[in-house]
Amino acid sequence: MVRLLKVWTFLIVLVGCNQKHPDPPPLRIGEPVGLQMVRTEAQLSKYPFRILQQFEHPVDLEFVIVDGPAAQLSMDHAHTGQSSALFEKKTNTATIKLPSLLSGVKWPGQWTPAGAYFFAEKPQTVRAVYEIEGRPILNYAVQIPAKAWTPLLLDISAIEGPNSAKVGLLRFAFPEGLAQPLWCDDVVNMNNVGDLIEPRKDLAWSVQERGFKYIIKTSNSTVTLKEPEAAQHGWILEEVNEIRTRFRSGGPEKARVIYADGRQFIDGVLRPLGIKPSVVIDIQAHHDYPARVDIMEEFGRLNRNSPGDRNNDGYDEMNGTYQLIATAPRIEFTLSPRSGLLVRPVVEIAGLPPGAVTATMDGRWVQRVVRLENGNVLIELPGESAFPVTVSVKVGQ
Numbered sequence: 047m048v049r050l051l052k053v054w055t056f057l058i059v060l061v062g063c064n065q066k067h068p069d070p071p072p073l074r075i076g077e078p079v080g081l082q083m084v085r086t087e088a089q090l091s092k093y094p095f096r097i098l099q100q101f102e103h104p105v106d107l108e109f110v111i112v113d114g115p116a117a118q119l120s121m122d123h124a125h126t127g128q129s130s131a132l133f134e135k136k137t138n139t140a141t142i143k144l145p146s147l148l149s150g151v152k153w154p155g156q157w158t159p160a161g162a163y164f165f166a167e168k169p170q171t172v173r174a175v176y177e178i179e180g181r182p183i184l185n186y187a188v189q190i191p192a193k194a195w196t197p198l199l200l201d202i203s204a205i206e207g208p209n210s211a212k213v214g215l216l217r218f219a220f221p222e223g224l225a226q227p228l229w230c231d232d233v234v235n236m237n238n239v240g241d242l243i244e245p246r247k248d249l250a251w252s253v254q255e256r257g258f259k260y261i262i263k264t265s266n267s268t269v270t271l272k273e274p275e276a277a278q279h280g281w282i283l284e285e286v287n288e289i290r291t292r293f294r295s296g297g298p299e300k301a302r303v304i305y306a307d308g309r310q311f312i313d314g315v316l317r318p319l320g321i322k323p324s325v326v327i328d329i330q331a332h333h334d335y336p337a338r339v340d341i342m343e344e345f346g347r348l349n350r351n352s353p354g355d356r357n358n359d360g361y362d363e364m365n366g367t368y369q370l371i372a373t374a375p376r377i378e379f380t381l382s383p384r385s386g387l388l389v390r391p392v393v394e395i396a397g398l399p400p401g402a403v404t405a406t407m408d409g410r411w412v413q414r415v416v417r418l419e420n421g422n423v424l425i426e427l428p429g430e431s432a433f434p435v436t437v438s439v440k441v442g443q
Contacts, residue, residue, distance in 0.1 A: 096157070098147040099233040101131040109233075111141040114223065123229045125163045125195045130231035137224045142216040142233055153213045158257040159236045160216060161199035165229040168192050171221055176200050178214040197234065201276055203257030242286045251306035253286050262291060264308040266320025271302070287416045289392065289426050292365070301354075303365050305426075307390060314354065314363040328387045328430065335385035336361035339368055342379075346372040349396065362394070367424075372397040376440040381427075388431045395423045401441040408435055 099109055107117050114137030119129045133140050142162065164172065169192050176184040183205055190196045200216065220228070242260075243253040250265045258276035260283065262269045271293060274280035279297020286292075293302045303311045308319040309329060316333050318326045339348055339360055349355075349371045354364025362369050370377065372395050381388055403423050405412040414426040427437065 094237040096235050097126075097232055098144075098235055099142070100127050101231055102127045102129055107131060109143050109146055110230075111139075111143065113138040113140075120229060123165045123195075123231075125165070125231035127231075130165070130229045133220075133224060133228045133230060135224050135226060137220060137228070139217055139219045140230065141218070144216050145213045147233065148213050148235075153211060155237075157235045157237050158203035159199040159201055159238060160234070161197055162216070162218075162233045163195045163197050163231045164190050164218075165195050165231070166190060166192060166226060168226055170224075170226065170228060172198060173219040173221065174198050174200055175217040175219060176202070176205075176214050177217055178209050178212050183209055183214060195231070197232075199234075199236070199275070201257035201259075203239075203259070204276065242283075243288060243291075249288070249306065251288065253291050255283075260291075260293075262304055264304065264306060264319050267308055269304065269310075269319065285418065287418070287424065289414055289416050289424055301364055305366070305392070309366060309390075311364065311366050314356065316366075325389070328389045331386035332383070332389050332391070333363070333366060336368070337381040337383050337388055337391065339370070340380045340382070341370065341377065345374050345377040345379075346370055346395075346397065365394070366392060368393045370395045372439075375399050375401075375442060376438070378436065378438045380434050380436045382434040383432060386432075388427070388435065390429065391427050393425045393427070393437070394418075395425070395439060396421070398423050398439070398441050403439065403441055405437060405439045407437050412437070 099106055101107070101119060104119060107119065110117050110131060112133065115134040117140065118132045118134070120132035121129045122132070124130045144160065161174070164170070169189055171187065171189050173185070173187045175182045184200050186200070188198060190198065198218070239254070239256045241252065241254050243251060245252040245263070250263070252263045254261045258273040258280075260271045260273070260281065262271070271281040274282060279295050281293040281295050281302065284292045284294055288306065290303055290305045294300060295302070299312055301313055304319070308321045310317045310319050316330055318329065321329070336359060341347055347370070348360035349369035350358040350360050352362045352369045354362040355369065356363050360369055361367075368381070368391065370379065370393060375398065377395060377398070381391060400421070403415050403417060405415050405425050407427050412425060412427060414428070416424045418424055423439065425439065427435065
């Protein structure tokens with residue numbers, strides 16, 4: 047398969063043939079739209095997936111139970127291959143027999159989102175239900191857009207307890223019956239479990255995506271954030287690295303920044319995670335009264351206009367970082383505490399040229415240096431200090 051991310055050998059058995067299949071078309075990433083399982087195409091290309099049913103032969107329709115007119119193979123529209131399953135007008139429900147398609151397969155393992163692609167000439171409301179032993183375990187109503195193949199996916203990882211290991215039925219219901227034809231193709235199962243920051247023995251910090259949620263583990267706490275597909279005001283990942291991770295949302299809380307040591311800022315307000323109260327006092331004081339920053343003019347200047355800097359002092363309250371702009375391959379600056387201690391201050395530097403970056407603080411090597419996707423350099427200075435510290439950062443030898 048061209049660019050097929052990990053298609054496993056048993057996929058051929060499940061599909062019933064050994065022909066190559068194209069990647070799922072890419073999903074367009076847009077704003078959250080309520081309780082969404084719908085991903086309209088380019089996000090899926092990064093995930094391993096397996097096609098459980100393609101609706102290429104009449105026998106394939108045996109895996110679908112229809113309440114209404116019998117389903118038919120149609121060549122009018124196909125997501126992949128030559129045909130799809132057509133659900134006619136007045137169809138009330140269409141149920142995919144996942145137990146038959148997944149016979150002998152460990153469930154769910156890491157293959158947590160499951161669903162199918164749909165196509166309609168006009169927008170169509172669909173209620174997607176995951177049933178185990180006749181009981182609805184997951185139940186969402188969504189609207190698929192017109193004239194676009196759209197995957198409707200249920201997050202199986204959200205199921206807990208004894209039911210989590212049982213393969214259920216995937217039922218799609220159409221309120222008051224279909225008033226238009228609806229095409230269904232490519233019943234899929236995806237593996238979107240991945241370690242964005244892998245756990246390490248020397249660092250109690252990890253970020254994992256599983257189903258439609260992110261699981262963030264700091265030194266003494268674990269946070270789970272739902273994605274837009276699983277919550278009306280879900281969180282969208284913007285940045286993740288060994289120092290921090292950043293998220294945004296369209297809900298009442300707009301921005302969330304979590305650091306590996308448990309510092310968390312929600313819309314610029316400190317909300318610590320598992321940090322000792324005595325340490326929180328110092329972190330809060332540092333946040334409320336940032337250090338004075340002195341930079342040699344030939345090396346750069348403070349950035350007083352970053353979006354999260356509330357009072358234009360060079361400290362970005364939204365992210366908990368000092369913002370600097372370098373005008374040379376090297377920049378040197380001093381942080382002088384104005385209240386209490388400097389507690390692991392974080393500095394973001396724009397303007398440094400490409401290349402390997404090294405940093406020292408009062409002559410000691412700084413270990414936590416990250417080059418961000420936008421080219422900026424993020425540095426977390428170690429320890430605590432009641433006295434000024436001088437930092438030197440350079441690119442190259």
